[in-house]
Amino acid sequence: MKKLFIITGEYSGDKHASDVVKELKKINPDIEIEAVGGENLRKQGVKLFCDHSKMSAMGFNFKIIMNHITLGKRLAKYLKDEYKPDMVLLTDYGGFNLNLSKVISKYGFKIYYYIPPQIWASRSWRINTVKKHINKVLAIFPFEKEMYEKKEIDVEFVGHPLLSQLPEKSDKNICFENFGFDKNKKLISIFPGSRVFEINNLLKLFLDSARLIKKQYNDVEFALCQAPTIKDDLIFPVLKEYEDLNIKVLKQKNYELLSVSDALILASGTVALEAALYETPMIISYKGPWFLYFIYRLVRCIKRVSLPNIILDKDIVPELIQTKAKSQLISEYILKILNDENYREEMLKSLKNVKQKLNVSHAAEKVASIIASNI
Numbered sequence: 406m407k408k409l410f411i412i413t414g415e416y417s418g419d420k421h422a423s424d425v426v427k428e429l430k431k432i433n434p435d436i437e438i439e440a441v442g443g444e445n446l447r448k449q450g451v452k453l454f455c456d457h458s459k460m461s462a463m464g465f466n467f468k469i470i471m472n473h474i475t476l477g478k479r480l481a482k483y484l485k486d487e488y489k490p491d492m493v494l495l496t497d498y499g500g501f502n503l504n505l506s507k508v509i510s511k512y513g514f515k516i517y518y519y520i521p522p523q524i525w526a527s528r529s530w531r532i533n534t535v536k537k538h539i540n541k542v543l544a545i546f547p548f549e550k551e552m553y554e555k556k557e558i559d560v561e562f563v564g565h566p567l568l569s570q571l572p573e574k575s576d577k578n579i580c581f582e583n584f585g586f587d588k589n590k591k592l593i594s595i596f597p598g599s600r601v602f603e604i605n606n607l608l609k610l611f612l613d614s615a616r617l618i619k620k621q622y623n624d625v626e627f628a629l630c631q632a633p634t635i636k637d638d639l640i641f642p643v644l645k646e647y648e649d650l651n652i653k654v655l656k657q658k659n660y661e662l663l664s665v666s667d668a669l670i671l672a673s674g675t676v677a678l679e680a681a682l683y684e685t686p687m688i689i690s691y692k693g694p695w696f697l698y699f700i701y702r703l704v705r706c707i708k709r710v711s712l713p714n715i716i717l718d719k720d721i722v723p724e725l726i727q728t729k730a731k732s733q734l735i736s737e738y739i740l741k742i743l744n745d746e747n748y749r750e751e752m753l754k755s756l757k758n759v760k761q762k763l764n765v766s767h768a769a770e771k772v773a774s775i776i777a778s779n780i
Contacts, residue, residue, distance in 0.1 A: 407433065407780045410490040411440035412480075412505065414457050414498025419443035421520060421566045421769070422496045426451055428773035436780070439488060441480065454483060473501050481508045490514050492780045495539075499523070503534050510538035515779065519543040519563075519772055525552055525715075532556055541779070543772050546716060547762055563771040565763040567675075571682055574664040581665070584628070584653060591625045591743055593618065594662040595652075598672035599632035604639050606692050610732055611670050612647045617736035619650060622743055627652045628666070630659050668742045670735060673710050677722065681713040681759045686742045686752050688723045692730040713759050721755035 411426070413419045423445035426438060430449070439452045447453055455476065484490060492515040495502040499522025506516055518539045524532050525548065535542065535558060542560040544550050553560035581588050595615065597607045615627050629652050631640055644652060655662060663669065663680050669687035671677055680687045689711040709715050713722050723738045725731070742749050 406435055406437050407492075408437045408439075408488065408490040409492050409494060409776065409780060410454075410484060410488060411438065411442060411446065411451070411494045411496060412498070412502055413440065413442045413446070413496045414501050416443060416445075418497035418520065419445045419457065420570070422446055422494070423449050423451075424566065424570070424769035425494070425496075425519065425772045425776070428769045429776055432773060432777040436777075439490075441476075454480065473504075477501070477505050477508065481505065481512075484509055484514075485512045492517060492776065494519055494776065496520055499531070503531060503538075506538040507534065515540045517541045517543060517776065517779075520545055520566075521549065525549065532558075541775075543775065545768065548716070548718070561771075561775060563775070564768040565678075566768040567678060567682060568760075568764055569767050569769065571679060572660045574683055575661045577665040580661050584655065584658075584661075586628070586653070587626060589624065591622070591667040592628060592665065593625055593668050593670065593739060594628045594630060594666040596630045596659070596662075596669065596671045596676050598674070599634045601635070601639065602693065603672055603691075604635055607672055607690070607730075608640070608643055610690070610692070610730060611735070612643070612650070612652075613732035614670060614735035614739070615650055615652070616647065617732055618739050621736075621740055625743070628662055629654045630662050631656045632659075633657060668739050670739065673724075673726075675712070678712040678759075681716075681722075681756045682763075684753055684756045684760070686749055686756075688725060688735060688738045688742075690725040690730045690735055692727045713756060716759050716762055717755060719755075721752055 411422050413422050419442045422442060426446065426449040429436060439454055440446050441454050441457050442451065443457055493509060495506065495516065495518045497520040503522060510516055516539050521542050521544060522531055536556055540559065542553050542558060543563045544560055545563065545565045547562050550560050550562040586592055595611045597604055597611050618625060627650055631654050640654060663685055664683040666685055669680050669685055671680060671687050671689050673689050673691040677687065677689055710724050710726060711722050714720055714724065725734050
């Protein structure tokens with residue numbers, strides 16, 4: 406019986422890996438699978454070596470580092486002396502997984518990497534670790550394939566898992582009725598991020614932008630998407646200063662808002678790719694502590710920050726980062742989306758191209774097929 410061990414570090418990796426397991430069991434029902442994972446893998450019948458909930462804590466401190474070191478030693482010993490898998494599938498979570506690969510690559514089992522670290526975005530030297538310790542990379546972006554091939558690394562583009570996981574576009578009329586929006590007005594949705602420091606740095610900026618938009622475009626209303634990780638007391642005291650905007654706050658309705666809005670004000674991140682797949686016009690804005698931005702400038706490999714722009718290798722979505730993260734600039738670009746039909750249509754055309762570039766296969770099925778053929 407073939408044995409596979411999967412290592413994830415947070416919810417998204419757990420979800421992507423569980424989809425692979427579901428497809429893999431259709432091909433080979435007898436395969437034995439264990440993992441470091443979470444509830445999604447557990448629901449697929451995977452025995453967990455440990456739950457990864459402690460690994461995914463945000464931050465960078467001594468306790469987290471020591472937890473990772475301790476877990477890495479236990480896991481390496483278990484894989485070598487007890488479980489002895491035919492293959493290890495690393496899934497996302499680059500910091501931990503790349504360091505672990507340095508240890509376990511000498512044990513003789515194959516190591517595949519699904520959703521590899523974003524080497525193209527920062528710390529490009531990590532590609533040397535991949536070349537030395539990873540047998541095959543299962544890339545989710547087409548440009549990643551070219552990058553790894555240049556370094557003579559075995560790589561296959563499997564497609565992006567979001568394409569099969571993203572819910573269908575919501576019906577605009579039904580959404581507007583359910584959420585109490587005015588069908589005669591344009592809807593601008595605000596996504597200020599899912600981390601506390603993002604709310605502290607971006608919420609007022611985005612609300613100031615909304616106020617400027619409202620002054621120049623009366624037939625508009627606003628929604629704010631509150632991430633499940635953000636508590637009410639971070640949002641609602643601030644909103645009291647903006648009661649004139651009558652902003653509706655919606656929780657866990659991000660896909661509905663992404664798909665039915667006329668324009669989006671987004672913090673940088675995966676949400677920009679989700680918006681692109683829904684073909685919804687957007688602007689990206691982000692700012693943080695200057696010392697973190699300085700470090701980012703030192704380690705980054707590319708100038709663009711939003712995935713739609715990176716995937717197409719051109720500036721289709723405005724990126725207003727750090728010094729450019731100003732309410733006046735944000736409002737000007739949103740008003741351009743609303744008022745300039747040619748500008749809006751050009752952006753929509755480019756967003757459609759993003760989807761076409763990624764839509765080559767069902768990623769989980771492709772990954773499962775590759776594993777089944779090589780384990």
